[in-house]
Amino acid sequence: MNAQHQEFDAIDRQAAQWVDRMNRPLHDAEVAAEFDRWIMQDPRNVESYARMQAIWQSGGLQNALEGAEAGDDFGLSHDAEAPGWAAQAWKQFAAFAAVALCLVVLVSIGARAMVSESSYVAARGISRETVLPDGSKVRMSGGTRMNVRITPWSREVALLSGEAFFDVAHEKLRTFSVDTGKSSVTVLGTAFDIDLVDAETRVVRVYRGLVSVDAGAGRRWRLPAGNGIEVGGDRVRSLGEVRGDHPGWIDGWFDADDTSIQQLVQRLNRGSSLPVVMADPGLGNLLVTGRFQTSDPELVLEALAAIHDLHWRKEQARYVLSR
Template sequence: MNAAHQEFDEIDRQAAQWVDRMNRPLHDAEVAAEFDRWIMDDPRHVESYARFQALWQSGSLYHALQAGEEGPEDCGTAAEPAANRAPQAWKQFAAFAGAALCLVGLVSLGARALVSESRYVAAQGATRAVALADGSKVRLSGGTRMSVRMTPWSREVSLQQGEAFFDVAHEKLRTFSVNTGNSSVTVLGTAFDIDLVDHETRVVRVYRGLVSVDAGAGRQWRLPAGSGIEVGGGRVRSLGEVRGDHPGWIDGWFDADDTSVQQLVRRINRGSRLPVVLADPGLGDLLVTGRFQTSDAEMVLEAVAAIHDLQWRKEPARYVLSR
């Protein structure tokens, strides 16, 4: 066997081992980091891993394993000495790999074909429903921008602006992570909402399952369904009980809990044809609590004006809130 052939055999062996490890129910961050280093080290790693992962998930797995128990079919490879055999779990997969490699020779996928990247934007004043390739569903609020990167080993979202509600399809292998710039949320399968309130404040509410929120510098929280958190500017605030199976903004409502008027105005402006502006920036620091129908900007302005003894007016191109 020449050196090139031996090298490809070694890559396939490593890929098969990684498929076995990554398909186990749990793996820690250290294993995930080790896998990322291996998969990105060589385009051939990506190709080999994708082939073995596809075979692992295919209907041929059961039959291949059965054949392996009786003895792998002859695909031109010699059996290893008994002293070098792997543990039983690995021997079963190796038997599968030995039989399946007869099929692998027909498959040739480039690394680029295995990675899909998409960008999504919701127009100002309108929401948008997005169905991802893995079966996950995302609802974007007005003015939201998001990009998605899908690979055989990861599901990565970058939320650049606005707010999005994620209903994530559960997978044993691939976690689903959302990066917001200064924090990230990671899950396996759940439903949660992320609001980029401003350049540093993020609000996360969980409606189903469990999420992990990482704000860097060792700050990490695990949020079960029915809970929420606001992180920003070095501050952390637990939110009141999260009810229902989706956020109110999808139906045109917003539940404020000692929420700043500035944040409420941003919420209105995501869905309003006419933007709301503050005549005095200091008004943005006022706090409000209650349930507001943000799909009706004038109704919200009327309520805020009554709470804080303010005034509002409608101009041709905007609403103005003033003292």
């Protein structure tokens, strides 16, 4: 075997190992990053991985092996008088050949052609629903921006601002991850909501399935449906019971649980045609609990005024909340 064949054999072995690793139920961001480095460093890696993944998905390997065990010669002639060990070896070779003939792989396609990259924006005051190339559905609140990268081996979202509710299409082979800059969420198929409250704070609520939240520095949590978490800097807070099958903001409501007025005002500003500003920034630290109808900003401002003895007024281009 010459050096070139040895090199291709080594690549195929690595690709097979990666198919096995990427088919496991959950893997962390470090493994995904290592895989991305390997797959992108050589176009031959992409081609080999595609072949191995096709074998895994097609079921052809299992069918071929079952055929070999049943004595099927796949239409290939061989010496009927060959010793038993030779006949068995021939059947195994025939099985492998049958699998290879079943696969149609576009080997000429490079890594870039196999990657889909898109950007999505929801204007302030308007929510937007979109369906990603893998079939996952995302509902974005007003003022939300995200980038999406779909490859044959991964599904990655970079949530840049705002809030989004993800209803992820379940797949055995590809995890679905959302990077918020300060933390990341990884799933296989589930429904969850991520809110980028400010530069430091992220809120995750799970409505179906299971998610893994990684905040770095070895901090990681697994959240099943009905649970939520708020992570901000070194602070971590478990949220109250998450009810229903989608977040309230989609229907124009916000459920506050010892939530800062700053966060509530931010929610109002995502959907309101007129922004709410606080005359005193310190008002943002006041806490509220309850269910607020964010589709009606004036009703929310009346409630805040009653709870904390505040005042509000409507100006030409904004609402002002003050002491």
